[in-house]
Amino acid sequence: MKVLAAMSGGVDSAVAAARAVEAGHEVVGVHLALSRMPGTLRTGSRGCCTVEDSNDAWRACDKLGIPFYVWDFSERFAEEVVDDFVSEYAAGRTPNPCMRCNERIKFAALLDRALALGFDAVVTGHYAKVTEDEAGNKELHRAADWAKDQSYVLGVLTHEQLKHAFFPLADTPSKAEVRAEAERRGLSVAQKPDSHDICFIPDGDTRGWLAERIDMNPGRIVDHEGNDLGEHPGSEAFTVGQRKGLAISRPAPDGRPRFVLQVRPKENKVVVGPKDLLKVDRLEGIKVSWAGVPIPEVITGETFECTVQVRAHADPVAATAHVTSEGTLIATLNEALGGVAPGQTMVLYQGTRVLGQATIDAAYSQAWDPSKV
Incomplete structure (x- = not known):
């Protein structure tokens, strides 16, 4: 089988590609460039898809003896993931950019191009399993290691996409075993920390980042009974469940902390109340x-x-x-x-x-x- 290995630059994708090679498949590695300005993406252990990740992906492919390419998906990433993130916040919703990236980049744009080029499947380092029912229909299941299971972020995959998805880490009992295997194979990313947070917000300040992209206007903060508690800088910068940054000078009558219960962008209002609500x-x-x-x-x-x-x-x-x-x-x-x-x-x-x-x-x-x- 001719497969395209999506190489993030992390240990999971490197081991997944290694297993595909070992299984006898014809494997080509590709790293996705998601920004033409690398400084706008997080770096080090907290990021993904940066220049250093590209270098790590190249070294892994070189060690495995497979071809390596970098594909520029920055324009589509900006439109499908970053712009979607901004518009969702502007509408008072809290999006999951990693979910959108899997849906629209890794298993839409990438898979479409892979199939057009004659590949049979896309290999990734996700912890999830694809099986077949008695009729031969594909099903998506949790991985063996529930602590690392990533089936949630793959829930957006369609039946057609599952036909061409290959997850070699599906039955791996732990991440520790993946790291140990990477060490044995001589892969330099064996002990590389996992990525975290939103890759396109370099300093992690989501509110500040959004303020540069959304026209925010001051509005009112009210409690769950409709009492006015003060002013906020823009409802779009708040999310349900938020506790910090509310800047409410008057404490609740019972002294308990308040949390954001609702964000109403049409009214430019933020509703807060006790945690139990x-x-x-x-x-x-x-x-x-x-x-x-x-x-x-x-x-x-x-x-x-x-x-x-x-x-x-x-x-x-x-x-x-x-x-x-x-x-x-x-x-x-x-x-x-x-x-x-x-x-x-x-x-x-x-x-x-x-x-x-x-x-x-x-x-x-x-x-x-x-x-x-």
């Missing part, structure tokens, strides 16, 4: 997609049992879900979750299988009626 038990999702052939209940609109995960490393919560005639995904949670913001992604599972995903458009709590504020 962050708990939600009903989620409505839009932009729904299914990772593989949808289960029958999706087609019929019947309710089905599942688990719901709303963050990459969060614990899944049992729920019942159904798809409305308008295509909205409704999930009723058996256990309330805190700090869930519109714009986040909910991924649905049955057992280890990823059913699909949706962008959260609304999150509700039985303990608080926001329409009264």
